[in-house]
Amino acid sequence: MAQSSAVTDPALFSAGELPSKQRSLWGMAFQRLLKNKLAILGFTIVALFVAAAVFSPLIRRYDPYRYQNYDALNQGPSATHWFGTDNLGRDNWSRVLTGIGLSLQVGMGVAVSVFVIGAAIGGLAALGGKMTDNLLMRFTDITYAFPDLLLIILVNAVFSGRKFPPAVLQVVFAIAVVAWVTVARLIRGQMLSLKERDYVQAARSMGASEGRIVFYHLLPNTLSPVIVAITFAVPAAIFAEAALSFIGVGLPPPQTSLGRLVADGRAYVQVNPSVILFPAGAIALLMLSFTFIGDGLRDALDPRTR
Amino acid sequence: MTGYVIRRLLWMIPVLFFVAAITFFLMHLVPGGPWDADRKLPPGAIANLNRVYNLDKPVPVQFALYMKNLLRGDLGQSFRGDRAVTDRIMDGLPITVALGLASFAVGTTLGIALGTVAALRQNSWVDYVTVVISTLGASMPSFVVATFLIVTFAVKLHWFPIIGWREPMQLFTDPKVAVMPIIALSMRETAFLTRVTRASVLEVVRQDYIRTARAKGLMERVVVLRHLIKNALIPILTLLGPLLAALVTGSFIIEYIFSIPGIGRAFVDAVVQRDYGMIMGTTLFYATLVAFANLVVDVLYGVVDPRIRFS
Numbered sequence: 231m232a233q234s235s236a237v238t239d240p241a242l243f244s245a246g247e248l249p250s251k252q253r254s255l256w257g258m259a260f261q262r263l264l265k266n267k268l269a270i271l272g273f274t275i276v277a278l279f280v281a282a283a284v285f286s287p288l289i290r291r292y293d294p295y296r297y298q299n300y301d302a303l304n305q306g307p308s309a310t311h312w313f314g315t316d317n318l319g320r321d322n323w324s325r326v327l328t329g330i331g332l333s334l335q336v337g338m339g340v341a342v343s344v345f346v347i348g349a350a351i352g353g354l355a356a357l358g359g360k361m362t363d364n365l366l367m368r369f370t371d372i373t374y375a376f377p378d379l380l381l382i383i384l385v386n387a388v389f390s391g392r393k394f395p396p397a398v399l400q401v402v403f404a405i406a407v408v409a410w411v412t413v414a415r416l417i418r419g420q421m422l423s424l425k426e427r428d429y430v431q432a433a434r435s436m437g438a439s440e441g442r443i444v445f446y447h448l449l450p451n452t453l454s455p456v457i458v459a460i461t462f463a464v465p466a467a468i469f470a471e472a473a474l475s476f477i478g479v480g481l482p483p484p485q486t487s488l489g490r491l492v493a494d495g496r497a498y499v500q501v502n503p504s505v506i507l508f509p510a511g512a513i514a515l516l517m518l519s520f521t522f523i524g525d526g527l528r529d530a531l532d533p534r535t536r
Numbered sequence: 537m538t539g540y541v542i543r544r545l546l547w548m549i550p551v552l553f554f555v556a557a558i559t560f561f562l563m564h565l566v567p568g569g570p571w572d573a574d575r576k577l578p579p580g581a582i583a584n585l586n587r588v589y590n591l592d593k594p595v596p597v598q599f600a601l602y603m604k605n606l607l608r609g610d611l612g613q614s615f616r617g618d619r620a621v622t623d624r625i626m627d628g629l630p631i632t633v634a635l636g637l638a639s640f641a642v643g644t645t646l647g648i649a650l651g652t653v654a655a656l657r658q659n660s661w662v663d664y665v666t667v668v669i670s671t672l673g674a675s676m677p678s679f680v681v682a683t684f685l686i687v688t689f690a691v692k693l694h695w696f697p698i699i700g701w702r703e704p705m706q707l708f709t710d711p712k713v714a715v716m717p718i719i720a721l722s723m724r725e726t727a728f729l730t731r732v733t734r735a736s737v738l739e740v741v742r743q744d745y746i747r748t749a750r751a752k753g754l755m756e757r758v759v760v761l762r763h764l765i766k767n768a769l770i771p772i773l774t775l776l777g778p779l780l781a782a783l784v785t786g787s788f789i790i791e792y793i794f795s796i797p798g799i800g801r802a803f804v805d806a807v808v809q810r811d812y813g814m815i816m817g818t819t820l821f822y823a824t825l826v827a828f829a830n831l832v833v834d835v836l837y838g839v840v841d842p843r844i845r846f847s
Contacts, residue, residue, distance in 0.1 A: 371551060372551055372554045372555065375551045375552075375555055375823050375826060375827060376555060376558075376819075376823060377785035377819075377822040377823065379786060379788070380785065380803060380818075380819060380822060383803075383804065383807055384559065384562050384563060384566075384815070384819075385562065387563075387566045387807050387808075388562055388565045388566050388567075390567065391567050391568070392567065465675060469677045473677060473679060473789055477789060477792050477804055479804070479807065479808065492679065492680065492683055496683065496686075496793075499683075499686065499687055500691050503687045503691070506683055507687070510683050510684065513680055514672075514676050514677075517675040518671070518672065521671070521674065521675045
């Protein structure tokens with residue numbers, strides 16, 4: 231890297247070749263991220279999808295649930311129905327838009343819950359003494375021993391038919407119950423090694439409270455691998471929700487989850503393939519974009535793993 | 537090493553116990569019961585059924601009874617068709633294993649081959665095409681792949697039937713019915729292994745011992761097969777166990793789409809029908825499978841790479 235040569239060469243520094251503005255670790259990571267074309271592509275697609283989901287009442291043109299055009303059943307894409315219609319004459323463009331919104335909600339919801347659960351359990355295990363650590367890690371092992379999708383199906387079934395919490399949160403919670411393990415292990419490992427570092431000792435000797443040490447000195451420094459893990463949890467969650475809805479045990483009808491749209495369209499695939507191609511394509515594109523972002527973040531935050 | 541294996545096997549017992557306990561209590565939290573049907577049963581019949589299957593007792597007592605039977609190897613009765621859970625699992629097992637193993641074989645062979653070729657021709661068009669396809673493939677859910685396959689090869693081209701795989705042996709006698717399920721299930725594994733193998737081979741290619749092997753004039757074939765692949769495969773070996781477990785446990789979506797009567801399908805049906813015995817049986821079966829897969833891999837890892845010590 232050009233910078234490091236400037237740092238090691240004082241002549242360059244005094245000649246003003248070295249950028250005088252100091253970059254933080256996060257700043258440098260951000261610079262590396264901006265250079266990653268695929269990550270930028272991923273961010274762009276996700277931004278477009280988020281915008282489409284947020285502004286869907288303005289751009290969806292038809293009501294995804296109530297609108298039905300009996301004169302246009304199972305039609306391909308056209309000027310009036312951009313993505314065509316389904317077997318009941320409902321507009322696929324508006325239904326796919328709604329589905330994208332649901333997928334994004336599930337993905338983001340799982341990311342947040344996984345971070346909260348993972349940080350709480352991983353942090354407690356690392357800082358709570360040997361007993362707590364042993365107990366929590368054995369609990370983590372047991373959760374890990376479950377086949378993921380099966381446990382998700384079972385937890386989700388526990389919620390089924392209940393009014394509270396709302397359906398999307400039910401699915402989020404069911405997925406998060408399984409997905410927190412990786413993040414908890416990461417945070418525990420990081421914190422165990424960090425809490426012995428000199429700067430933490432220094433903070434402690436200066437009389438910093440336990441809470442301040444955890445939230446100001448430990449947690450922020452565990453973040454880079456955790457951010458990467460959480461980013462990869464998003465496509466996994468989108469997949470899990472779509473798979474659940476696809477086999478008919480995810481979001482209850484009439485919610486137009488992308489997985490359900492693919493499942494519903496399967497019966498009419500011979501007549502009108504576009505009815506499944508658009509939602510299936512949306513799932514693939516969403517997962518691909520988040521994978522690109524995750525790859526980019528990993529390369530940017532930890533350049534050694536390239 | 538024997539001590540290590542024994543310790544790991546012993547550790548499986550409490551893990552599986554807790555898996556059983558958690559599943560048992562979760563499944564009793566699922567609203568509704570096994571006798572909910574479109575046609576309501578008379579209350580007397582339900583009371584009798586509950587008594588026969590111990591469902592009238594408190595859940596912790598039911599759990600204790602279940603564990604007692606489990607220790608004798610009795611997984612109990614399925615509420616559907618009045619058959620033993622063990623029998624129903626044995627019915628579905630062969631085809632699920634056939635699907636899982638065939639997909640595993642396809643995915644592993646293709647993934648390692650493609651990854652190696654791409655790495656050996658780094659930055660050529662072969663490499664770029666492989667990287668693009670494997671990146672796309674790794675983010676395609678199996679049911680999306682299956683859907684695209686059905687649209688293209690069943691609906692448009694009529695090459696393969698959509699359903700029809702009912703016996704495991706059809707894999708050899710009537711392979712047409714198995715092609716699409718296997719491709720759909722192995723797609724992500726192939727893509728994932730391609731990426732990992734490529735990275736691993738690239739790492740090994742730069743090692744000194746490869747340069748030495750070339751410098752002493754060994755044939756390229758020998759360098760690649762003996763020195764390169766062997767060393768590049770070590771990190772991949774650890775991934776294979778979880779991958780096989782994921783293929784077998786993840787096959788229920790594929791079984792659902794292609795109407796394959798395996799245990800994955802049986803589990804989904806069991807949850808929907810609140811068939812408690814089947815839910816427990818399939819979950820425990822899958823959990824045991826996952827635990828053994830991980831153990832085998834950890835042991836293999838030490839066999840392949842003697843630098844690793846078991847502790």
